Amino acid sequence: MRPPNALHYVESGRPEAPVVLFLHGITGSRRYWQKKARRLAVDYHLILPDLLGFGLSPKPQVEYTMDLFRDSVRGLIEELRLGDRPLMLVGHSLGSLIALEYAARYRDHVSRMVLLSLPRFADPVTAHRIFWSGSPHYRRLLNEHSLAETLAQFRRSGLELTLRYMFRFPWAVLMDSHKFTFKSLTSTLEHCLLNYQVDTILPSVPPTPILLVHGEQDSVAPLDHVRSLPASYPFMRLQSIRGTGHHLFLTHTRLCLELIRGFLRQEEVTRGEEGRRSQASRS
DSSP states (O other), X not given: OOOTTOOOEEXXXXXXXXXXXXXXXXXXXXXXXXXXXXXXXXXXXXXXXXXXXXXXXXXXXXXXXXXXXXXXXXHHHHHTTOTTSOEEEEEETHHHHHHHHHHHHSTTTEEEEEEESOOOOSSHHHHHHHHHHHOHHHHHHHHOSXXXXXXXXXXXXXXXHHHHHHHTOOHHXXXXXXXXXXXXXXXXXXXXXXXXXXXXXXXXXXXXXXXXXXXXXXXXXXXXXXXXXXXXXXXXXXXEETTOOTTHHHHSHHHHHHHHHHHHHHHHHHHHHHHHHHHHHHO
């Protein structure tokens, strides 16, 4: 029997291969990555969970805080008995924040991270102003009397394409946008995005290699807000992508996969060099 509130997940690839955990953003699910990321399964053991409160994972009536998300991810890692294997994290938006929180708490576990569309706001006032202006579809969703019922009606009536056009939802997000509750959406927004400053956790993140991938037209998490991070944290590297916004993994999938694969492969090179140095020191 699985633990209470255990995360729903899918996995692919060879069990003995290096482990890569993908963390989706708010209103999404593992489906955000699933079809496209499986191209990496040839070389890696991929784990794609639904975050607590989203997708097919449980949706308890609790406050959705960073600690809750981080601990639920840790629970999945322990359930899969992967706590003593090096872990590489790939996160999008909210998922990238959770990845940083996890790395700060379990400093020796994470070997490498790829963070797409990392939200960074100086204060809650700035976060509210930018987020709502860049994400008007979330405001529309929150104004609905019954989110689940409204979306179910659109699905039954075959008007998903109309909804997609009206709200500017990427298709992969729209398909799962009925799989959360009003509580999980609003509480996550409050605690983990609108009133959360990533700069409070960054000093606690270990100097593990981090690749920041960001769309130059991101209106939800503006690129300018993360440009200065590599200067303050030399273990970070920023790669911006032209002609795309917040959902760059969906609009520029091939390029994102190339960047992710190239960055993760560097871990194998590093481990090989460390192994050779260790062997040389013993001889």
